Amino acid sequence: MTRKRWLILAGLIILIGAGAGARFWFNRQDVPAVTVEALRARDLEAIVSASGKIQPKRQVNVSANTMGRVTRLSVEEGQRVRAGQFLLEIDPRSLEGQLQRGEASVAGARSSLQQARTNVEQARTNVDLARQNLKRQEELWKGGLTTREALERAQNELAVRESDVKAREQEVQTREEQIKQEQAGLATTRYNLSQVIISSPMDGIVTRRNIEQGENVMVGTMNNAGTVLLTIADMSVIEAEVEVDETDIPNVTLGQEAKVTIDAVPDRTFRGRVTEIGNSPIQATGTQTTQQATNFKVVITLEEEVPDVRPGFTCTADITTATRKNVVSVPIQALAVREMLFDDKGTLVHEPPPVRPRRGFGAPNVEPTVAAPPEPPPGHTRKESEGVFVLRDMRAVFVPIKVGIAGERYFEVLNGVAAGDRVVTGPVASVRQMADGETVKIAEPPARAPAPAP
Numbered sequence: 001m002t003r004k005r006w007l008i009l010a011g012l013i014i015l016i017g018a019g020a021g022a023r024f025w026f027n028r029q030d031v032p033a034v035t036v037e038a039l040r041a042r043d044l045e046a047i048v049s050a051s052g053k054i055q056p057k058r059q060v061n062v063s064a065n066t067m068g069r070v071t072r073l074s075v076e077e078g079q080r081v082r083a084g085q086f087l088l089e090i091d092p093r094s095l096e097g098q099l100q101r102g103e104a105s106v107a108g109a110r111s112s113l114q115q116a117r118t119n120v121e122q123a124r125t126n127v128d129l130a131r132q133n134l135k136r137q138e139e140l141w142k143g144g145l146t147t148r149e150a151l152e153r154a155q156n157e158l159a160v161r162e163s164d165v166k167a168r169e170q171e172v173q174t175r176e177e178q179i180k181q182e183q184a185g186l187a188t189t190r191y192n193l194s195q196v197i198i199s200s201p202m203d204g205i206v207t208r209r210n211i212e213q214g215e216n217v218m219v220g221t222m223n224n225a226g227t228v229l230l231t232i233a234d235m236s237v238i239e240a241e242v243e244v245d246e247t248d249i250p251n252v253t254l255g256q257e258a259k260v261t262i263d264a265v266p267d268r269t270f271r272g273r274v275t276e277i278g279n280s281p282i283q284a285t286g287t288q289t290t291q292q293a294t295n296f297k298v299v300i301t302l303e304e305e306v307p308d309v310r311p312g313f314t315c316t317a318d319i320t321t322a323t324r325k326n327v328v329s330v331p332i333q334a335l336a337v338r339e340m341l342f343d344d345k346g347t348l349v350h351e352p353p354p355v356r357p358r359r360g361f362g363a364p365n366v367e368p369t370v371a372a373p374p375e376p377p378p379g380h381t382r383k384e385s386e387g388v389f390v391l392r393d394m395r396a397v398f399v400p401i402k403v404g405i406a407g408e409r410y411f412e413v414l415n416g417v418a419a420g421d422r423v424v425t426g427p428v429a430s431v432r433q434m435a436d437g438e439t440v441k442i443a444e445p446p447a448r449a450p451a452p453a454p
Contacts, residue, residue, distance in 0.1 A: 033443035044407035046322040052242030054313040056233040102186035113175035130158040243295035329410035344379040398436035
């Protein structure tokens with residue numbers, strides 16, 4: 001053979017070998033690389049997080065009981081006050097005039113009562129005179145010395161005088177009731193006059209002042225709210241009012257510990273306890289066109305002093321609803337749900353894993369169609385089961401587990417796996433698509449960057 005033919009033959013052999021190698025490469029079965037983690041015992045805490053506002057335990061809105069113009073105002077917003085301290089005064093001149101009119105009305109009613117009592121005495125005297133006149137007429141009538149007309153006139157006169165006495169006595173009762181009415185009005189005026197000076201109802205801080213000296217104060221009615229002059233808050237006991245989702249409310253109970261962070265006080269966490277749980281959902285304000293989440297109010301009383309705290313600060317509370325000490329736990333990302341086969345005794349039956357699709361030489365890279373699982377044998381059933389993939393002889397074996405409380409990154413395991421078992425934790429796509437009994441390989445840990453030279 002010539003050299004040229006040898007070169008052609010060598011080229012053909014190389015091409016045939018390359019094609020066979022490529023076919024072997026593209027037809028090989030992919031083995032997914034996964035990350036695993038060995039289970040161990042750890043302490044877990046179930047946390048319910050919610051946001052809300054900081055509020056004092058006791059807060060009073062100070063309103064006025066009388067109308068008028070504010071003539072004196074002695075406090076500023078943010079000022080600390082004590083119980084009984086003078087806050088402001090409303091112009092008393094109108095009420096002082098009413099007080100004088102009321103006193104005059106009471107005096108006039110007493111004078112009228114005295115006059116009515118005098119009239120009663122006069123009417124009783126007239127009755128005595130009429131009774132004496134009738135007695136004389138009767139004696140004369142017996143002696144035949146008077147007429148029938150004179151006797152009847154004396155009888156009628158006595159009846160009229162007696163009726164006049166009853167009328168005068170009734171007038172006395174009317175005057176007495178009138179005095180009580182005037183005295184009640186006078187007492188109301190005196191009370192209103194005492195309310196023009198408003199004092200602090202408790203020790204606290206003036207957190208809001210809605211009035212200025214010289215402004216007029218309005219009194220609330222049935223359909224119109226009155227003017228809230230001041231808001232005084234007792235900041236010695238601070239509460240966090242948070243909104244908890246309805247799905248978490250069954251796990252929240254009184255006395256549970258909580259950690260509260262306040263946006264205005266960074267880098268600090270304050271301890272507290274749940275002291276109140278709302279029984280009715282929080283009503284949304286305004287007209288809502290979309291469906292809103294149902295939340296309940298939960299009150300957490302802080303057990304630590306908060307520096308420079310003000311009502312309305314935004315806060316976040318982490319309520320510890322359950323704790324577990326030294327329990328086996330699995331990573332949250334390792335948990336998966338699969339439709340598994342169980343026999344008539346409820347024992348899991350491991351089926352052969354499906355064959356992974358091969359890469360066809362020159363075929364387009366498309367997602368394969370997943371075939372429906374075969375019909376279960378007689379007495380067997382398929383049902384969804386929650387579990388993890390445990391690494392056994394480089395195979396990912398699905399093991400059903402029962403979980404307890406959920407921590408921040410781990411679930412408590414009640415049964416199914418034990419400490420030391422290695423479970424598949426990622427990647428997420430591999431855990432989602434993995435089949436029971438599938439062959440896997442452990443992914444190489446990422447190479448660490450070299451340390452900088454000193």
